[in-house]
Amino acid sequence: MPSEKLDLLQGTLDLMVLQTLRTMGPLHGYGIARRIEQVGSGDILLNQGTIYASLVRLLQGKWISAEWGTSENNRRAKYYALTARGRKRLEADARNWQRVADIMDRFLSSPPSTKGA
Amino acid sequence: MIPALDRLLARFRAAFHKPELDADFDKELAHHADMLTEQYIAEGMPPAQARRQARLELGGIEQTRELHRETRSLPWFEQLGLDLRYTARLFQRERGFTLIALAIIAIGVGLNTSVFSLVNTVLLRPLPFPQAEQFVWITNxxxxxxxxxxxxxxxxxxxxxxxxxxxxxxxxxxxxxxxxxxxxxxxxxxxxxxxxxxxxxxxxxxxxxxxxxxxxxxxxxxxxxxxxxxxxxxxxxxxxxxxxxxxxxxxxxxxxxxxxxxxxxxxxxxxxxxxxxxxxxxxxxxxxxxxxxxxxxxxxxxxxxxxxxxxxxxxxxxxxxxxxxxxxxxxxxxxxxxxxANVLALHDHIAGSLRQPLLFLSVAAGLLLAIVAFNLGGLLLARGAARGKELALRTALGAGNNRILRQLFTESATLVVVGSLMGTVLAAGMIYFLATKSSVAIPLLQSVRLDAASLGFTLLLSAVTAVCCGLAPAWRLSCRRDPGFAALKDEGRGATASRGIMRVRSFLVVTEIALACGLVITAGLVMRSLHNVLELELGYEPENLTAVRIDLISSDEHTADYLYTMIDRVEALPGVSAAGFTDCIPIERDRSWGISALDNPEDEDSRRDGTGAHVRLVSAGLLEAMGTRIIAGRSFNRTDGADREAIIINQTLARRFWPNQSAVGNYVRQNGNAMRVIGVAEDVRHRGPEITAGREMYMTNRSWGGTSWDLMIRSALPHNTLMRSVRATLQEIDPTLPLTQAREMSTLVDHANSARRLMASLVTGFAGMALGLAALGLYGVISYTVTQRRKEIGIRMALGATSGRVSREIVSRTLQLTVWGVGVGLLGALAAGRLMDAILFGVSSFDPMTYVITSLSVVACSLFAGYLPAREASRIDPVHALRTD
Structure with missing residues (x-):
């Protein structure tokens, strides 16, 4: 099974994290990982530990902010939220990614059933 | 750009907050693992398997932590911090070693930086004028x-x-x-x-x-x-x-x-x-x-x-x-x-005569630095060898060669950086002293400063030193062929793995002794030159001679009598043995006038051999006060010279005019006057000790007037005591006399010798340091051998070897290294001999006496360095040595 899963391209994880935070609002690491796996519906090979490398990268670049809070089941968890800078980056990266995908799409001319995002 | 900068700053910050950030992340990770575990339990897994699965899903707890650390911080920076902290701890533990190493580097770098600043100001930099390279000096x-x-x-x-x-x-x-x-x-x-x-x-x-x-x-x-x-x-x-x-x-x-x-x-x-x-x-x-x-x-x-x-x-x-x-x-x-109109580049006129001495000084300073680097390299190797067990342990625990190399290099680089900083401070002090406090007669000395060029030079010097004496031994130590337990065990036996290191150290020591030997020979020659200069017959006695400047408002026919009144009053003072006036004090004043021999005083056309000669207008008694001897004829009396009829010439001028007969009684023509030579005076090295006397003539203050005179007073009294009574006496004659310029003649002569003296003391200092360092290096190698061979010596002594035999062997090993070093040093000095010709005085650069004495002193010094460990070896107690491991 794992061999059929898609290995994440460098940089795509950051974009997914940003997009997750935009759609879901502030969320902790576990929540983000769950959400990405759900959206990928089992197609993505995600080592959940790498989420944290992505998070600290985004945090240090001030694209997201972090705050300790209390989770739905009353546990202490660190919540991440999109900043204005992060929103801007997400838009730019998404546009860019879209264009790359479109070009690849046209280039390969016979589109298989891949996701456009 | 801004997010990248934010991120970089955050990573630097993170390097300093490792424990807090680790704790924070551990909590976060624990939360994640808990949530995953609960999720798997809810999906029906047994708890133990759920926990395992959660860890797998995260890609391993420890790996995730490591990935987080690497991403959030700068690994090389953290490592550097770690290495530095470790280094600091190490230095604290080995305070003696650290202090010696720092002092060696500081002195080596400090001296080199000072010498470079001097060379840079005087020789390399253009003169401090606009368009300096266009300046010329035009002589006649x-x-x-x-x-x-x-x-x-x-x-x-x-x-x-x-x-x-x-x-x-x-x-x-x-x-x-x-x-x-x-x-x-x-x-x-x-x-x-x-x-x-x-x-x-x-x-x-x-x-x-x-x-x-x-x-x-x-x-x-x-x-x-x-x-x-x-x-x-x-x-x-x-x-x-x-x-x-x-x-x-x-x-x-x-x-x-x-x-x-x-x-x-x-x-x-x-x-x-x-x-x-x-x-x-x-x-x-x-x-x-x-x-x-x-x-x-x-x-x-x-x-x-x-x-x-x-x-x-x-x-x-x-x-x-x-x-x-x-x-x-x-x-x-x-x-x-x-x-x-002879044209010479002005820079050559001003600094040309200093080129050789300064070049020589830089070479000497460079050699000293080389010895410093070798010595430090030897020390680091020795210390590294002693740390073999620690290094092996670290290798066994998973540190790679690179990691150990970095640690060792950080240690030596830290030593060099701190030492160089201290050296820079030292150089700043020396330069300040040279530029403002000393009165060494070297042009542009006042403008010597620690500028960007000097600092750049220091930086370069430290980098080279760090690489030479840090990287090389570190590489040597980290590249052991058998890492891990083999070395661990081996080291315990005190043994063979370090034979290679021993060879390197012996080589370093031989080189050090060779360089030191070369420097000591040089210093010997330079000191002999200084000695020769100080021992020169100047033609006058500068000791116990004081020169008091007397400026007259005007000069007339009463001037001579007025000056004799002063002489009489001063000579009457207790403690004064002689006094006289000259208008041409040695070192400071000089000029020459034309003169020719006159075969017939009545016939102007009989003059021949016109030449220039240095003129000194003097009072009667001046030659006696100066201590200049009359070789033939007589000295001036107080009535001589009134009609410009009496003159005294020196030996050189007498030989020139009358090579085969006595000059006394012959006539010369000077400024239109026929003058009778009444005496011949000994030659005076007037312009400075190192300048041979030229042709000289003395005429009296009755022959030619003058307004600016020096009253030369011979007295054994202390300068200040003498001047108090002289001032009081002279001001009785004329209360408006300033008398503020009163100098001891010996001070003026010292000043004329100042550049040579500075040179001699610098080179001697270099040589002393070099010798000390070489001895230290030798001592290190020999005493290391003794420690290594402790057990062997113990066995041999148990089998009947006498302590005398043991120490003889150690001393002979010392001698072997020394002889090699001295041999190479002698050859080097002979090869470089020509370099020194310009700075030597009255001694050949191949002076055998100096070579023999200095090499013997190097050998003696080395033997002393070897004697201490030898004595220790002879006192080894076999029982004790065999039992301890």
Whole structure:
């Protein structure tokens, strides 16, 4: 099974994290990982530990902010939220990614059933 | 760009907050793992398997932590911090080693930086003038004339003006009057005690040409240099500070010099490019404008400094000025056929004679630094070998070769960086002392400073040192072929793995001894040169001789009697054995006049062999006070010279005129007078100890008058005691006499020897350090051998070897290394001998005596270094040595 899963391209994880935070609002690491796996519906090979490398990268670049809070089941968890800078980056990266995908799409001319995002 | 910068800063910050951030992340990760576990349990897994699955899903707890750390921080930076902290702990533990290493580096780097700053200022950097490379020095007389024979180097006013008019290659030609500095004047202020001042005349364009700006007021203009104009002066910064207390309102004020009112125009800058280039460590109180007409009838008086037009080469200038001098001679027949215009780059004139000594000094300093680096390398290797077990342990625990190399290099680099910083401070101190506190006669010395070039040089030096004595041993140590437990075990036996290190160390020590031996030989030669200079027969006795400057307001026929009154009063003082006047004190003043032998005193045409000779106008008793011996005939009495009929000449001049007979009783012609030689005096090394005496003549103060005299007093009394009574006595005669310039002749001679003395003490210091370092290195190697072979020695002693035999063996090993080192050192010194010729005096660079004595002292020193471990070896207790491991 794992061999059929898609290995994440460098940089795509950051974009997914940003997009997750935009759609879901502030969320902790576990929540983000769950959400990405759900959206990928089992197609993505995600080592959940790498989420944290992505998070600290985004945090240090001030694209997201972090705050300790209390989770739905009353546990202490660190919540991440999109900043204005992060929103801007997400838009730019998404546009860019879209264009790359479109070009690849046209280039390969016979589109298989891949996701456009 | 901004997010990238934010991120970089955050990563640096993270490096300093590792524990907090780790704790924070652990909580976060624990939350994640808990949530995953709960999720799997909810999906129906047994709890133990769920926990395992959660860890798998995260890609391993420890790996996730590591990934987080690497992403959030800068791994190399954290490692550096770690290495530095470890290094600091290590240095604290090994305080003795650290202090020795730091001191060695600091001295090595400090000395090299100082020497470089000196070389850079004096030789490498252009002179401190605008367009400095275009400056030329134009001399008179045959080109081989010694540079300090002023009368032959300088030009007449007419020649100066002629060159100014007819040259085509210079855009400026300026002059100063070097003789004027040697004349002093009496300065009076309305309210204040009288003062002796040294002033020098410069043409009005000189300061602007040198790019100097007045500190206060203004410099001279063409109007100030007009004949019969109102007299003006510019004060030197030091004189203004010392005598006028830095009073800024002094500009425009009038002082009286020799009773003439003189206006102060301004103050020269503190860093006086003129004084520091042409008169290093000589006191100049004020500058006066050169008025050409006042010197027109005099002989050669002007030193010429020119600046070539842009694009003109020195050869073009040389050809052009030769032509200009021909034109000048044709237009001014009074000049005669003698004057020339020799062109020399000004930098060569000022610093040329220092090139060899300074080059030599840099080589010596460089050698010392090499010894420092080798020594440090040896120390680090030795310490590294002793740490073999620790390093092996770290390798066994998973540290790679690179990691260990980095750790070792961090240690040595830290030593070098801290040592170099200390060395820089040391250099700053030495440079400050040399530039402001010492009075060594080296041009431009005052402008030596620790500038960007010197700091860059230090940086380069430290980098090279760090690589040589840090990287090499670190690499050697980290590249052991059998990492891990083999080394761990091996080291315990005290043994063979370090044989390679031992070989490297022996090689280093032999090199150190060789370099030290070379330096010690050099120092021996330089010290012998200094000794030779100090032991020279000067032709006078500078010890217990004081020179008091007496400036008269005017000179007339009563002057001679007036001077004799002073001599009588001073000679009557207790403790004074002799006194006399001269207008030409050794070291400072000199000039030459023409003279020829006269075969028949009645016939002017019988004169022959005209030449120049140095003139000293003296009173009766002066030669006795100076301690200059009369070789033949008699000395002056107080009535001699009234009709310009008596003269004394020195041996050199006597030999020239009358090589095969006594000069006494013969006649000479001088300035139109036929004079009888009444005596022959011994030669005097007048211009400085290292300059051989030239032709000299003495005439009395009745023959020629003068206004500026030195009263030479011979007395064994302490200077201050003597001067108190002399001052009181002379001021009874004339209360307005300043008497502020009273110097001990021995001080003046010391000053003339100052550059050589500085050189000798530096080189001796270098050699001493080098020898000490080499001995230290040798001691290190030998005592290491003894420690390594402790057990073996113990066994042999248990089997009956005597302690004498053991220590003999150790000493012979020492001797072996030493002989190699000394041999190589001797060869090196012989090969480099020529380099030193220029700085030696009265000793050959291959002087066998010096070679033998210095090599023996190196051997003795080495044997002492080897004796200590040998003694230790002989005291090894076999039982104890065999039991301990």
């Amino acid at each position: 007389g045959p080109p081989e004339t010694p540079r300090d024979n002023l009368s032959a180097v300088t030009h007449r006013v007419d020649a100066y003006e002629g060159l100014q008019e007819s040259n085509r290659t210079l855009d400026h030609l300026e002059a100063y009057e070097p003789f004027s500095l040697r004349r002093t004047f009496r300065l009076n202020r309305d309210n204040g005690s009288p003062e002796t001042v040294n002033s020098i005349m410069v043409s009005h364009g000189m300061f602007p040409l040198l790019g100097m700006q007045p500190y206060l007021g203004r410099f001279f203009t063409a109007e100030d240099a007009l004949p019969n104009g109102p007299p003006t002066v510019v004060l030197s910064y030091q004189f203004w500070q010392n005598r006028f207390g830095g009073n800024r309102s002094i500009v425009g004020e009038t002082i009286r010099i020799n009773n003439t009112p003189v206006e102060i125009l301004g103050v020269a800058p503190r860093l006086d490019a003129f004084a520091s280039s042409f008169y290093p460590a000589v006191r100049i109180d004020c500058y006066a404008p050169l008025v050409n007409d006042n010197r027109r009838t005099w002989g050669n008086t002007l030193a010429l400094v020119g600046r070539m037009k842009p694009g003109i080469t020195i050869d073009q200038a040389r050809a052009d000025l030769a032509l200009a001098m021909e034109t000048t001679r044709a237009n001014r027949p009074s000049l005669g056929d003698y004057p020339r």
